[in-house]
Amino acid sequence: xxxxxxxxxxxQVYEHLESDILSGKYQRGQIVTELQLCSELxxxxxxxxxxxxxxxxxxxxxxxxxxxxxxxxxxxxxRDMSEIRLxxxxxxxxxxxxxxxxxxxKELNEAVDFxxxxxxxxxxxxxxxxxxxxxxxxxxxxGSLVLQDTLSRLHKKIQQYRxxxxxxxxxxxxxxxxxxxxxxxxxxxxxxxxxxxxxxxxNNAIHRALDKEAE
Numbered sequence: 001x002x003x004x005x006x007x008x009x010x011x012q013v014y015e016h017l018e019s020d021i022l023s024g025k026y027q028r029g030q031i032v033t034e035l036q037l038c039s040e041l042x043x044x045x046x047x048x049x050x051x052x053x054x055x056x057x058x059x060x061x062x063x064x065x066x067x068x069x070x071x072x073x074x075x076x077x078x079r080d081m082s083e084i085r086l087x088x089x090x091x092x093x094x095x096x097x098x099x100x101x102x103x104x105x106k107e108l109n110e111a112v113d114f115x116x117x118x119x120x121x122x123x124x125x126x127x128x129x130x131x132x133x134x135x136x137x138x139x140x141x142x143g144s145l146v147l148q149d150t151l152s153r154l155h156k157k158i159q160q161y162r163x164x165x166x167x168x169x170x171x172x173x174x175x176x177x178x179x180x181x182x183x184x185x186x187x188x189x190x191x192x193x194x195x196x197x198x199x200x201x202x203n204n205a206i207h208r209a210l211d212k213e214a215e
Contacts, residue, residue, distance in 0.1 A: 013043060014051035021060050021072050024160040028074065031067045075210060078161045082206045085154050089135075089202065090195050092151055093182075095142035097191040104141035105187055111137055112183050115176045119169075127172045128163050134179050165208035178204065 017037070020026050037048045052068060055061045061068050073081070096104070111134045118126040132155055139148040139155075155162070166172040178201035185194035 009043065010047040010050040013037075013041060013047040014054050016041065017051050017055060018058070018060065021055070021070055022157060022159050024072070026070045026072070028070055028072045030070045031064075032061075032070060033067055073157055073160065078158055078209065079206070081154050081158055082202065085151065085158075086199060086202055088147060088151055088154075089138075089198060092138055092142040092144070092147045093186075093195050093198050094191045095144055095147065096138045097186055097189055097194055099143040100141050100186070104137065105183075108134065108137045108141075108183055108186065112176070112179050115179060119173055119176050122169055124166065124169060124172055127166060127176070131162055131166055131175065132159075134182075161209040162205065165205040171208050174204065174208075175201070 017026075026032065034045050034048050034052070037052075038045055041048070052061065056063070060071055060073075062071055063069075100108075111130065115127060115130050115134070118124075118130065135155060136152065139151045142148065166175050178197065182194055182197045182201060185197055
């Protein structure tokens with residue numbers, strides 16, 4: 001009989017460790033052990049072992065002579081994922097312009113309003129938390145579960161780089177202005193302009209994140 005409780009715990013451990021790796025809590029090259037993770041998370045070895053197996057399949061960790069080493073998302077991974085994201089997000093933006101309801105556009109506007117609110121107060125921490133909301137509204141409103149799932153997963157994987165791209169107030173201000181420009185094109189139902197502005201926004205975010213990585 002399948003132990004659903006264990007499966008649920010394994011999922012929780014996997015999601016927790018994945019988040020810690022993608023957020024940069026565990027740095028690239030860091031060695032982790034089952035015993036260490038069991039102690040940190042307060043769980044037995046079984047869910048930790050299962051989580052590590054899934055993280056290995058995701059290429060987020062690898063086995064080395066020294067032990068299990070964190071790989072995370074490298075700058076090359078980030079560039080590759082961003083290139084894919086550029087191509088796919090264009091489809092999502094066009095679909096959103098075509099399919100978005102008044103409520104969806106209102107939600108998108110609220111996301112930008114909140115960003116501008118926190119930007120005016122110099123609250124970069126809240127801006128980081130809200131950064132992905134703008135894009136998630138577009139993914140959810142584009143009318144395609146395939147596009148939504150694919151882009152949400154990519155967005156999650158590059159979260160550490162996305163945060164780097166708005167690390168300073170100046171970078172955050174640029175990002176928010178770009179979101180507002182995209183919103184204006186979407187509200188005007190101008191798909192070509194919205195795609196052009198989104199592509200520029202993503203490319204700028206890539207450069208900002210990689211510049212931060214090189215510092």
